[in-house]
Amino acid sequence: MASIQEDRPWPALPGADVLAGHPGPEALPGLVKELVEQGTARAWCGPDRTARRLARFGPDAAGEVPYLRPFLLHTPHSHERAAYLEALAAINRDGLEHLYAEALWDCEETTRLMGITSAPTSPETLGRIAVRRDDPMETTAVKAAARARLADPAGRLP
Known part of the structure; x- marks a missing residue:
């Protein structure tokens, strides 16, 4: 098994990336x-x-x-x-409520999904979520999340 101290860069780089991605408190x-x-x-x-x-x-x-x-x-x-x-x-x-509401219009699916699951329950955001649900150009995952949120507007999806 190669160590991070290895002279060959190919095993050292992934190891360094893993460690950098999991920093300690220091x-x-x-x-x-x-x-x-x-x-x-x-x-x-x-x-x-x-x-x-x-x-x-x-x-x-x-x-x-x-x-x-x-x-x-x-x-x-x-x-x-x-x-x-x-x-x-x-x-x-x-204080993220506004950002989650804005995320409903984002061009990235992951961001829209976060908005659907976390935007505050209000007529405006529920309307935006309905737009996502009904948009023929929307992804299947976003439409499904929008349907689920609208079925239980006060709830939060996991």
């Missing part, structure tokens, strides 16, 4: 610094990996929400928005 200050630097440099591509790592800390990373939220709002990479929204929810779900 990594939190470095992740915050990385996120701040990425935001300051307007480096919108790739911080989703940092967001996923922060999400693993859950509420212990609550102080980092102000650094994380701009990535969700300003990224030009639609596929990364789900990672930012997931990270924010893992850290602190308070």
Whole structure:
């Protein structure tokens, strides 16, 4: 079995990636610094990996929400928005209602699914969910989730 110290890069790189994806508590200050630097440099591509790592800390990373939220709002990479929204929810779900409602219009299926399951119950959001359910261009998974949410509008899907 190859170790991470191995001279050959092919076994060392996947091992390093796994370890980087599961940081311990000592990594939190470095992740915050990385996120701040990425935001300051307007480096919108790739911080989703940092967001996923922060999400693993859950509420212990609550102080980092102000650094994380701009990535969700300003990224030009639609596929990364789900990672930012997931990270924010893992850290602190308070105040995300508007973001979940907006997620119902997102171009990414994963983000729309998060909106369907987590948007607040209101006539406006239930109307948006009905649009998702009835849209002939919508994915099967999103339509099914929308049907389930509308069948139990006050509930939350797993």
